[in-house]
Amino acid sequence: MFDNSQQFASDNYSGICPEAWAAMAEANRGHERAYGDDQWTARASDHFRELFETDCEVFFAFNGTAANSLALASLCQSYHSVICAETAHVETDECGAPEFFSNGSKLLLARTDAQGKLTPEAIREIALKRQDIHYPKPRVVTITQATEVGTVYRPEELKAISETCRELGLHLHMDGARFSNACAFLDASPAELTWKSGVEVLCFGGTKNGMAVGEAILFFNRELAEGFDYRCKQAGQLASKMRFLAAPWVGVLQDDAWMHYARHANQSARLLAQLVADVPGVSLMFPVEANGVFLQMSEPALEALRQRGWRFYTFIGAGGARFMCSWDTDTARVEALAQDIRAVMGAA
Secondary structure, eight states, X not given: OOOOSOOSSOGGGSOOOHHHHHHHHHHXXXXXXXXXXXXXXXXXXXXXXXXXXXXXXXXXXSSHHHHHHHHHHHHOOTTEEEEEETTOHHHHSSTTHHHHHTTSOEEEEEOOOTTSOOOHHHHHHHHTTXXXXXXXXXXEEEEESSOTTSOOOOHHHHXXXXXXXXXXXXXXXXXXXXXXXXXXXXXXXXXXXXXXXXXXXXXXXXXXXXXXXXXXXXXXXXXXXXTHHHHHHHTTOOXXXXXXXXXXXXXXXXTTHHHHHHHHHHHHHHHHHHHHTTOTTOEESSXXXXXXXXXXXXXXXXXXXHHTTOOOBOTTSTTEEEEEOOTTOOHHHHHHHHHHHHHHHHHO
16 A cells, blocks of 8 residues: 655655756757767756856766765775764665775774764874774765754864865765755855865765755866766766756756755754654754754654654664655644654653
């Protein structure tokens, strides 16, 4: 039996926003050149350069795992290592793809602060832990914006990290699966949160903000993009009909739909947090800054929510549940979820 009701397990559950859908339909008219030599890929790339206020190199991949893994591989040799948060998606949810595509570069896990962020101190601790030839040489730092626990790096935090990277001779990569939500929360420009703060490569997520498929890889340090088109081809990420990966980006970027939807998702998350703030036995695990709400609740209450038909993730730990809002989250669904949380906690 299928259930098409809005859920809060993941923003990947949502469908395609009207702007992305319309752009794909328009791109479907007639014939276009293949393998990215088409008007839609050129237009999308130009939109990115305008949005980020710089002449960056732009590539497209089918999904975030490929985008992150290929970007990191382009920054590493096989004997190098990548410093990441212990909760980073590249560590916990990409099935060893970063190591695979780099022919063996190792992920080194750094401790995070109370808000799930890497700090200059944690990076320095890992980078300087060992410097002998028997240990994989640190080469890259990767950070997630927004983080895996829904918090957002401020520009000053990014600059402090990038200064540490320059001091230690490390490149700085950003996994921006929810980059739109971070920009919306801070009301900051994409440039401020990337190259102006020292980020060299960004993987900009579209799937979680209204697109069907497709992530963009932006190289602000253009020298690092040398040969990246060949890397994408070898990894099976060069779409023959590339216009259908690029056109949705034109749709969401040209009239700032990407920001509108990110703000809506963030507002929906804040609403949920506000509606359950006074429920006895429910507490926020992390500040609500992007589009995720992390709640500490009893296991019986979580099971009772499942019995009422709600879907959510509980990988944070015992009693911890993640509720993700999407570009199309309905306020009525948020209110219904909050009402059921209140009911099951009352019963518990």
